Amino acid sequence: MARVSAEDRRRQLVSAAFRVIGRDGFAQATTRAICTEAGAPLASFHYCFASKQELLGELTTQTLDALADARADGTHIRGDVAESLRATLRFYWQTVEDDPGRESVLMALTQHALNDPGLAGVAEQHYTAYHRTARETLEEIAAGCGVTWDLPVEQLARMFIVVTDGVTLAWLVDHDSAAAVAALDAFAGQLATFAGRSEP
Amino acid sequence: MARVSAEDRRRQLVSAAFRVIGRDGFAQATTRAICTEAGAPLASFHYCFASKQELLGELTTQTLDALADARADGTHIRGDVAESLRATLRFYWQTVEDDPGRESVLMALTQHALNDPGLAGVAEQHYTAYHRTARETLEEIAAGCGVTWDLPVEQLARMFIVVTDGVTLAWLVDHDSAAAVAALDAFAGQLATFAGRSEP
DNA sequence: AACCGTCTGGGACAACTGACCCAGTTTGAG
DNA sequence: CTCAAACTGGGTCAGTTGTCCCAGACGGTT
Numbered sequence: 001m002a003r004v005s006a007e008d009r010r011r012q013l014v015s016a017a018f019r020v021i022g023r024d025g026f027a028q029a030t031t032r033a034i035c036t037e038a039g040a041p042l043a044s045f046h047y048c049f050a051s052k053q054e055l056l057g058e059l060t061t062q063t064l065d066a067l068a069d070a071r072a073d074g075t076h077i078r079g080d081v082a083e084s085l086r087a088t089l090r091f092y093w094q095t096v097e098d099d100p101g102r103e104s105v106l107m108a109l110t111q112h113a114l115n116d117p118g119l120a121g122v123a124e125q126h127y128t129a130y131h132r133t134a135r136e137t138l139e140e141i142a143a144g145c146g147v148t149w150d151l152p153v154e155q156l157a158r159m160f161i162v163v164t165d166g167v168t169l170a171w172l173v174d175h176d177s178a179a180a181v182a183a184l185d186a187f188a189g190q191l192a193t194f195a196g197r198s199e200p
Numbered sequence: 201m202a203r204v205s206a207e208d209r210r211r212q213l214v215s216a217a218f219r220v221i222g223r224d225g226f227a228q229a230t231t232r233a234i235c236t237e238a239g240a241p242l243a244s245f246h247y248c249f250a251s252k253q254e255l256l257g258e259l260t261t262q263t264l265d266a267l268a269d270a271r272a273d274g275t276h277i278r279g280d281v282a283e284s285l286r287a288t289l290r291f292y293w294q295t296v297e298d299d300p301g302r303e304s305v306l307m308a309l310t311q312h313a314l315n316d317p318g319l320a321g322v323a324e325q326h327y328t329a330y331h332r333t334a335r336e337t338l339e340e341i342a343a344g345c346g347v348t349w350d351l352p353v354e355q356l357a358r359m360f361i362v363v364t365d366g367v368t369l370a371w372l373v374d375h376d377s378a379a380a381v382a383a384l385d386a387f388a389g390q391l392a393t394f395a396g397r398s399e400p
Numbered sequence: 401a402a403c404c405g406t407c408t409g410g411g412a413c414a415a416c417t418g419a420c421c422c423a424g425t426t427t428g429a430g
Numbered sequence: 431c432t433c434a435a436a437c438t439g440g441g442t443c444a445g446t447t448g449t450c451c452c453a454g455a456c457g458g459t460t
Contacts, residue, residue, distance in 0.1 A: 031449085
């Protein structure tokens with residue numbers, strides 16, 4: 001077994017845990033399974049982490065950060081609002097198709113965080129970050145297209161999230177990509193009707 | 201410990217499992233926890249069910265049936281399409297608020313079914329039933345309001361599910377009922393724009 | 401080369417879980 | 431009342447899991 005610094009081991013174990021959860025589900029993510037996946041000795045687990053809980057915390061943080069990064073530049077300005085929304089939603093969808101495991105993991109983490117008192121607030125934190133990103137995206141689109149939103153942007157942000165989460169959840173079940181994209185396009189057109197001409 | 205017929209025990213254990221999952225999450229739903237919740241002796245578990253798997257199957261079936269029943273008469277025809285959609289979505293929402301545990305359980309079951317090879321297809325089955333209900337609802341509304349849908353009803357049904365699932369998922373995280381209802385109302389207005397006047 | 405902190409190997413351990421068992425008690429049909 | 435079927439009590443059992451332990455191997459510094 002190669003000798004690896006504790007710092008690198010932490011990273012390896014976290015990303016191994018990510019892969020295991022994405023592939024086999026949360027329940028299968030045992031310390032042994034994670035170490036095997038990482039190619040690490042079992043002893044290194046509690047050498048690097050005080051507990052499994054600590055690894056899960058690290059995993060959650062990293063996953064949410066990666067998510068924020070991936071979607072920070074997800075806004076796409078096109079000709080008009082409808083096109084911009086469509087392009088942005090399609091870009092989001094591309095990130096889902098590119099790495100469906102991430103969505104599985106996010107869903108599993110959310111589900112788990114809702115029940116585990118030790119992770120109370122994690123789901124809310126996840127959701128708040130998600131909401132902020134959606135709001136920023138909508139504001140950028142409005143600014144880029146020279147319009148204002150007829151509804152409070154907070155409400156539109158929630159609708160945006162409802163659409164992305166809902167479409168993703170449905171796809172995780174039936175893997176119907178065509179239907180997912182069609183739904184996203186339709187919602188893009190719908191949400192665009194909330195844009196009004198900006199006062200000069 | 202009171203003596204109860206095996207048939208009644210089955211029912212007790214299933215509803216106890218439902219309560220445990222809703223309250224403490226799927227992982228905590230051990231045979232012992234379920235029996236304690238039901239006030240049943242541990243031995244009755246494997247007297248009534250061949251395995252835990254069998255109880256979960258029964259639980260899934262009953263939960264989906266109850267869901268179908270609860271929403272079978274969930275369609276509400278009002279003055280126009282927008283109002284009808286709003287009333288129908290609000291009625292759906294009432295069922296969620298009345299029993300948030302059911303949604304938690306459904307989400308947990310779905311999540312679990314996606315990963316457990318032994319329950320392969322259960323999530324799809326759940327989703328298919330859900331889809332059929334949505335389609336019927338939309339067709340009833342169209343008929344009741346004397347309109348036709350401009351989009352294939354299958355696509356609208358998916359959008360309907362995306363909205364309900366998305367709103368529910370968001371609410372499970374932040375419990376913001378006002379925002380949930382506002383989002384549903386907004387989506388009702390949006391979906392109504394897909395209705396065209398029926399050809400006489 | 402000698403040394404000391406860092407990491408690994410190969411276990412061990414108690415707790416918990418699903419499943420099983422069977423003698424004994426209760427119940428209801430005859 | 432009798433008696434077989436139905437149900438319960440109080441265990442056992444093997445497997446898994448999170449956590450822990452410590453002797454030894456490694457590797458960079460002196």
